[in-house]
Amino acid sequence: MCPVPRPTLADIARAAEVSTATVSHALNGTGRIGESTRRRVREVATALGYGTPRTAPRTRTLGIAVTTFATAWNYTEIAYFSRAVTAATSVAHARGYALITLPADRAADDTWHSLAVDGMLIMDSPRGDPMVNALRARGIPLVFDGVPGDPRPGDHWVDNDHEATTREVLDHLTASGARxxxxxxxxxxxxxxxxxTAAYAGWCAERGAEPLVVPFDxxxxxxxxxxxxLRGPDRADAVYAAYDPGGHRLLAAAARLGxxxxxxxxxxxxxxDPGYATTRPPVTTVTLDPERxxxxxxxxxxxxxxGGGSAAPxxxxxxxxxxxxxxSGAQPAAG
Incomplete structure (x- = not known):
């Protein structure tokens, strides 16, 4: 059986017929509100099971997970995810929430049917994501880092313009002499x-170039x-590695092949990874700004x-x- 959803500030505000800001002030003992209002809000919160300062309200909790691969891998060892988790934790704490980081291999088990969170931030969700399906069925609020694999009307996500970024990289390599x-x-x-991959294929098609795609392993x-x-007369003379370890692997391959x-x-x-600034040679990188x-x-x-969000889906x-x-063979920008 699914657990009973825990009340939110918006639930208390509706029941007490006040704003969510008033509820927050009443429960935290802040703000300039009347004592009768403060007492009524606390009584409503207690009746709804939220708790009051006298009954030690439970910690509100957010979850964060990467569900790209349904296998056990430590995504916090990758700089993008490590920096994103750190920033997400800071913001969650500032907003009064704990944040738990879920292992990557949980997407294939039954954890999502009973996970006690108020909302989930899901990173790199693929199509047919079982974790997303389970949380949607429970009515858990979701926000995605990257376009969800199976987007629905009303979904919210934060992402970069990957087509524009990919084209910028390819144009930069071309300008530096790559063919x-x-x-x-x-x-x-x-x-x-x-x-x-689609942006790269489109860029190649516009120039009559043969796409050369190597899967990341x-x-x-x-x-x-x-x-x-990287061997033979028709070898690639430039590579854009779309994943974090790719630059180190390309340097290793280049050294191995002379x-x-x-x-x-x-x-x-x-x-x-800030270490790319000190490799030999320093590697040109694309930053997707995981903190922001x-x-x-x-x-x-x-x-x-x-319940206070006004952002459009x-x-x-x-x-x-x-x-x-x-x-990348071009003159680095000054500064």
């Missing part, structure tokens, strides 16, 4: 992988799946939970940025 540009893209079914730590792409970066191979990687994305997503989620777009370094 045969490959893409290392994700092998999951999340929107990010599909959007980047989580287990390929040394980048050996890239070797065939290729100079950027002389023989230009490299760009989408990553939030997470802050916006958690703010949307709390607004949905508390659909996307909130966070700008990406190209950080030019030596690996």
């Amino acid at each position: 045969r540009i490959a893409l290392q893209s994700g092998n999951g079914d999340e929107h990010y992988a599909r959007a980047v 989580l287990a390929d730590g040394q980048g050996r799946s890239l070797d065939a792409l 290729l100079r970066v950027p002389g023989d191979l230009r490299v760009v990687c989408a990553s939030e 994305t997470a802050r916006a997503a958690v703010g949307l989620l709390v607004d949905l939970i508390e 659909g996307p909130v777009v966070v700008p990406a940025r190209l950080l030019v370094r030596a690996s």
Whole structure:
């Protein structure tokens, strides 16, 4: 059986016929409100099971999970997710919520049918996501980092413009002298992988170029799946790695095959890893600004939970940025 939904500030406000701000002040002992109003709001909150300062109200809780792969992998070791989780935790605490981080392999089990959260931030949700289906059925408020795999009217998500960003990277590599540009893209079914790959294919079609796409392999730590792409007279002379470890793997592959970066191979990687500024050579990266994305997503989620959100459904777009370094063969920007 599904648990009884816990009351929100909006529920208390409706029952007490006051605003959510008044409810917050009454429960926290802040603000300039009459004592009779404060007492009435607390009585309504207690009757609804929310609790009062005298009865130790439960901690309101948000969840965060990455459901791209239904396998056990530690996404907090990836810089993008690590920085997003840190920012999401900070905003959740500021809004009065705890935040729990769920393991990646929970998407395939029954946890989602009983998980005690007030709302969920879901990152990189693929099509047919079982966790999303379970939470939707329970009426749990959801906000997505990235376009949901199965979007519905009324959904909220925060994302970058991946088509514009991919085209910026490809144009940058072309301007630096690259003539045969490959893409290392994700092998999951999340929107990010599909959007980047589609933008790359469209860019190639416009120029009559053959698309060269190598799937990203989580287990390929040394980048050996890239070797065939980088050998022979028709080898790629530039690669855009759409996932965080790709830049390190391309540098390893280039060293293994005796290729100079950027002389023989230009490299760009989408990553939030600050270590790319100190590799040999420093790697040009695309930052998707996970902190800003997470802050916006958690703010949307709390607004949905508390009933005070005025944002229209659909996307909130966070700008990406190209950080030019030596690996892409162009002159880095001053500063």
